[in-house]
Amino acid sequence: MAAPLLELSDVCKSFGATDVLTDISLRVQPGEVLCLLGDNGAGKSTLIKILSGVHQPSSGAIRANGEAVVFRSPRDASGHGIATVHQFGGTFPLMSIGRSFFVGSEPTKWRGPFRRYDRRFAGGVAVREMQGLGITRVTDGDRLVGGLSGGERQALAIARAVYFGAKLLILDEPTAALGVKEAAHVLRIIMQARQKGIAVVLVTHHVTHAMTVGDHFAVLIRGSLAADFRKGERTREEITDLMAGGEAMAELEAEIEAFTTTEAKAGQL
Numbered sequence: 340m341a342a343p344l345l346e347l348s349d350v351c352k353s354f355g356a357t358d359v360l361t362d363i364s365l366r367v368q369p370g371e372v373l374c375l376l377g378d379n380g381a382g383k384s385t386l387i388k389i390l391s392g393v394h395q396p397s398s399g400a401i402r403a404n405g406e407a408v409v410f411r412s413p414r415d416a417s418g419h420g421i422a423t424v425h426q427f428g429g430t431f432p433l434m435s436i437g438r439s440f441f442v443g444s445e446p447t448k449w450r451g452p453f454r455r456y457d458r459r460f461a462g463g464v465a466v467r468e469m470q471g472l473g474i475t476r477v478t479d480g481d482r483l484v485g486g487l488s489g490g491e492r493q494a495l496a497i498a499r500a501v502y503f504g505a506k507l508l509i510l511d512e513p514t515a516a517l518g519v520k521e522a523a524h525v526l527r528i529i530m531q532a533r534q535k536g537i538a539v540v541l542v543t544h545h546v547t548h549a550m551t552v553g554d555h556f557a558v559l560i561r562g563s564l565a566a567d568f569r570k571g572e573r574t575r576e577e578i579t580d581l582m583a584g585g586e587a588m589a590e591l592e593a594e595i596e597a598f599t600t601t602e603a604k605a606g607q608l
């Protein structure tokens with residue numbers, strides 16, 4: 340079997356005296372969707388910041404395609420084909436779709452002192468790539484990003500990452516602020532990326548969304564890897580329990596049961 344696209348071995352991260360991640364070992368294979376699950380504060384953001392070069396591990400190792408790597412900056416990670424898309428697509432509301440698609444590597448036309456940003460080319464490519472992801476309502480690359488819906492912005496950011504050669508997409512809560520239809524569309528786009536052999540690390544609180552597209556699941560509890568399993572190995576209830584730390588859900592159920600019993604007794608008096 341080929342070396343994993345990305346492999347973490349015993350990665351730990353502390354901020355001062357606070358241990359945020361402890362001994363995280365994980366593998367991401369090409370064309371697989373790894374869902375990173377966990378309650379608030381479990382360490383998901385810290386872990387994806389390590390994968391994307393924003394933070395460096397305090398200890399442990401990272402390998403990309405079997406070779407030891409150190410991501411000192413997001414640029415290092417993107418040099419290895421790792422692209423992160425944040426909740427609102429990380430796009431610029433006051434920029435046109437074309438400009439936002441090419442920001443940092445604007446295409447130009449003409450030469451020497453006449454060299455200009457090629458607005459038509461940029462807009463055309465951005466629209467074509469978004470349409471390729473099923474966003475057919477966007478037909479004008481000069482439209483402002485601010486006028487796009489949340490799902491369309493996610494699609495723009497994903498289309499951009501794929502166009503520039505991402506091999507691993509990190510999607511941070513991509514469906515959190517979306518309605519049902521838009522969320523479904525973003526999940527479809529994730530499946531399209533997967534079909535192209537792109538790996539996806541999907542951070543989400545939505546167990547249903549994770550179960551719809553995930554091949555591989557990692558659950559973090561208080562900075563440790565509480566479970567690492569593949570599709571079909573756990574039920575929805577087991578995953579929800581794990582995410583809530585198990586006892587929390589059991590306690591809540593017991594509380595609700597006690598409350599219902601008391602209410603029922605009071606009603607009988």
Ligand SMILES: Nc1ncnc2c1ncn2[C@@H]1O[C@H](COP(=O)(O)OP(=O)(O)OP(=O)(O)O)[C@@H](O)[C@H]1O
Nearest residue numbers: 354357358359377378379380381382383384385386
């Ligand atoms: N720079 C930092 N300095 C100190 N502690 C930090 C820092 N960054 C994160 N933490 C702590 O690490 C823990 C994990 O935070 P993190 O943001 O990674 O969790 P999360 O799983 O992404 O949570 P959420 O789902 O709420 O975004 C939290 O207790 C947080 O306070």
